[in-house]
Amino acid sequence: MTVEQHCTILEVTHLSSGAVSITFESKGMAAQITHPGQFVHVKCGEDTLLRRPISICNWSAERDLIRMVFEDRGKGTHWLSQRSVGETLDVLGPLGHGFQMDPHGRYLLVGGGIGVPPMLGCAVHGGEAHTAILGFRSGNHAMLLEDFSKACTGVRLATDDGSLGHHGFVDALVRQELTDNPAYTAVLACGPKPMLRSVAKVASEFGIPCQVSMEERMGCGVGACLVCACKTADGHYRHACKDGPVFPAEEVDWNE
Ligand SMILES: Cc1cc2nc3c(=O)[nH]c(=O)nc-3n(C[C@H](O)[C@H](O)[C@H](O)COP(=O)(O)OP(=O)(O)OC[C@H]3O[C@@H](n4cnc5c(N)ncnc54)[C@H](O)[C@@H]3O)c2cc1C
Ligand code: FES
Structure with a gap:
């Protein structure tokens, strides 16, 4: 069940990449999380009418904690980046339909930029063995590498400018990994x-199922408005907030 809670901030870390990590006491929300890739909808100050969706990066139901990692992009996330330990956040969650993972599955996890944090939840909470392929603009923007190294059997990096790891996009590494080790569950x-489109194309060439998390703009976050409507391959519309944000890649209309 989705609930709105006032949650105390327990940790704020400004990561070297510039992103911000906030862990808060979840008031029971962590125990409601069913899949990695779900998100919380956070009220970002009195002047910001709409909440901002942020993926759940990691959680502990036992310790009642939720961690989120975000970039200071505009008014809402800037407000969020200025919070301190001990303050409270108005949080609605957990929301959305996350990644479907078999507890015994072996997954190739692919994250690009601010799409990296939710993949950590997959690494920690789903399946048995994972390889992560993470892409960033440059080495300075790389984040959560230690967390992924602990949770995955392998971590491969790509940067747009070649300053860390493979020089280029993640889809080249996905192709290489699937050529060397095709036995992935998904x-x-x-x-x-554009990154999701390329990754989905490579997975389909190898006949491996692919699920993608779509970052649409959102309003209500619970399926009550039409802000997040996205067209599917069969010409219908789905709500990214309620039916997604994670969809099987073959359901996405990549021409939209
Ligand atoms: C399901 C979901 C999960 C998300 N998870 C994370 C996360 O874990 N970490 C994180 O940093 N961000 C995440 N985002 C994106 C985050 O919600 C936006 O960055 C945030 O809403 C921007 O709000 P703002 O007020 O700071 O910026 P605004 O002033 O509203 O916008 C600033 C800039 O951000 C862009 N932007 C706004 N919303 C989005 C969006 N939904 N997708 C892409 N670009 C956007 C705008 O085009 C603009 O360039 C997620 C979005 C969705 C839909
Ligand atoms: S954000 Fe309102 S329906 Fe999805």
Whole structure:
């Protein structure tokens, strides 16, 4: 059940990449999380009417904690980046339909930029063995590498400018990994749409199922408005907030 809670902030870390990590006491929300890739909808100050959707990066039901990692992009996330330990956040969640993972599955996790944080939840909470392929603009923007190294059997990096790891986009590494080790249960990906399109194409060439998390603009976050409507391959519209944000790649209309 989705609930709105006032949650105390327990940790704020400004990561070297510039992103911000906030962990808060979840008031029971962590125990309601069913799948990695779900998100919380956070009220970002009195002047910001609409809540902002942020993926759940990691959680502990036992310790009642939720962690989110976000970039200071505009008014809402800037307000969020200025919060301190001990303050409260108005949080609605957990929301959405996340990544479907078999507890015994072996997953290739692919994250690009600010699409990287939700993939950590997949690495920690789903399946048995994972390889992560993470892409960033440059080495300075790389984040959560230690967390992924602990949770995955392998981590491969790509940067647009070649300053860390492979020089280029993640889809080249996905192709290489699937050529070397094709026995993955599925490819799971979050990041910009062009990246998701390329990754889905490679997975389909190898006949491996692929799920993608779509970052649409959102209003209500619970299926009550039409802000997040996205067209599917069969010409219908689905709500990214309620039916997604994670969809099987073959259901996405990549021409939209
Ligand atoms: C399901 C979901 C999960 C998300 N998870 C994360 C996360 O874990 N970490 C994180 O940093 N961000 C995440 N985002 C994106 C985040 O919600 C936006 O960055 C935020 O809403 C921007 O709000 P703002 O007020 O700071 O910026 P605004 O002033 O509203 O916008 C600033 C800039 O951000 C762009 N932007 C706004 N919303 C989105 C969006 N939904 N997708 C892409 N670009 C956007 C705008 O085009 C503009 O360039 C997620 C979005 C969705 C839909
Ligand atoms: S954001 Fe309102 S229906 Fe999805």
